[in-house]
Amino acid sequence: MKKLTCTLLAATLAGTFTASALAADYTFKFQSSDPAGDKNFQVQQAWADRVEKMSAGRIDIDLLPVGSVVKHTETLNAIKLGILDGHITATSYFSGKDPAFGLIGNTVGAWSDTTQLLQYVNYGGGYQLMTELYAPYGVKFIGGSTTGVESFVSKVPVNGVADLKGLKLRAPEGLVQQVFAAAGASPVNLPGSEVFTGLSKGVIDAADYTVFSTNQKAGMNDVATHPVQPGFHSLPLIDISMSQKKWDKLPEDLQEILTTSVRDFAYDMTTQLKIADQQAVKEAQANPNITIHNWSDEERKKFREIAREQWKVFAQKSPNAEKVYQSVTKFLEDNALL
Template identity: 75%
Template sequence: MFPTRLAAGLLSATLACNALAADFTFKFQSSDPSGVKNFEIQQAWVDRVEAMTGGRVEIDLLPVGSVVSHTETLGAMKMGVLDGHISVTGYFSGKDPAFGLIGNTVGAWSSPDQLIDYINHGGGYELMNELYKPYGVKFVGGGGTGVESFVSKKPLDGVEDLKGLKMRAPEGLVQSVFAAAGASPVNLPGSEVYTALSKGVIDAADYTVFSTNHEAGLNEIAPHPVNPGFHSLPLIEIAMDLKEWNKLPEDIQAIMTVSARDFAQDISTQLAMADREAVNEARANPDITIHDWSAEERRKFRTIARDQWQVYAEQSPNAEKVYQSVTEYLESQGLL
């Protein structure tokens, strides 16, 4: 009798374990390191997806560089090394200038909400999926982290101060715009910004929002931040292998899509709240001077940026599609 009961117990335990096992298990890589707020918010999205699907989907989110570099995740999905990523679209401008243009249309957006509206209701979602289809990647959704701050070891009060400035800028349109403004941009992953600033390799950086910069100690070694930022509002996206996406039932696809929209609002809202707290803290520090560019200087920079949109649009047919899509949307909303 005892062996029979034991066997029955083991069988029940096995069935229970199987019932709890996820139907779909994915490995995603972030473009952010663990420990920063961006990554925490991304992990919260992962946890929500698991809860909303009743445990049918389980996503293992890895920090930047865990499997491949931040610029290689598209290829890693195609090779089956990764199932997805949460990343900045502009990092893939080396594959097509279109990703640089839509990934950070420098000077186009005054707030994350404008970019989110374009993605969800202005044609951006459909265009992103058209651009990614040849790579076997599904654009699930995305939005803007926020209008970025700018960290600098030197006082910056306008476009003239950018001339000759050694600075970090991500791949794509951002580098082109800063170069056109007279700066000397270099390509460095975000994880190397602190070291490069502290060692004098660069004097400034287009990195991310004020609160993340401040928490990382960047404002202490580069005590002349420009805030609000005058430059970048990058598109942060959730994307995954198209074949894996197509295996998902319709209800899970719907959950993933809606949750990606929620993520876009979540990350921009939480970072804006954190930014306000960090700015107050920085203002209380006599060693940090926050520079707020005048409306005239911001217009000068955006004029330079918009000239570069057209230059970028000429670099590939897809970039031309992005240019037409974004400018038509901006014009329709009275934003251009």
């Protein structure tokens, strides 16, 4: 009997130890700026799962879709207040707090390839600048990614800058609208959720929305049959960040795992979306009602020159925005990208 009791006690203690060993040392609640059904969110969830495996279960990230706790424009404050532990979001959403976030989050016309933006973030000063910009909010910038050069959705042929004149297009507020207006277009404020309806009902003729594969899946190209691909305008910065206080409590090895994991995430995100875009382009090309337009190098250069003038204007909106302007243009010039 005594032997049986000892055996049962040992089994209980072993079970308790196993359960304890499986419990995460650090549990974080992150909110994404993407809905659960999007390809972006799926790649983000895969990142959270990898972090758990890489850390041998010591880190558990509960990733929530857009709007689960707060609006996508409010995650920065939510982290500062302890409502959220972190976010995966488009940096430009915080341009209302400081225009600098709008300029670094989407330097319209600056980047023609994802590798250029990632090189700037990881090796060209972007990481240090984002760390400085987030510091007053008590937020730690872990690292950056992007999606892909966004497609341009249009109901009418747009083959160059001249075709933008008078075009009613949906564009996010801030720098994006400012650049399109300078190019002669007529930007319209419209939430992303209303882009399809706006195109269908003729409220807008075109839209700066997202990557080609997402547009194709959503049926955008069926109602706006003249997409521009690759896009000529937008390549957003996506950042993964968390509470500075909670970051500081992490041991050095887990900090390194998170930092490394975000660089892996950036490669995963850009590669998967590029593959998805290539497949979507083939699907669209097979549809005789859809005509894909690809701007010439000359027209892309014209648009970039217009955009570059607006960077200067936007940089005057805050001291931090001026820092972003100086940093980005220096990188572009140093690397012969202007």
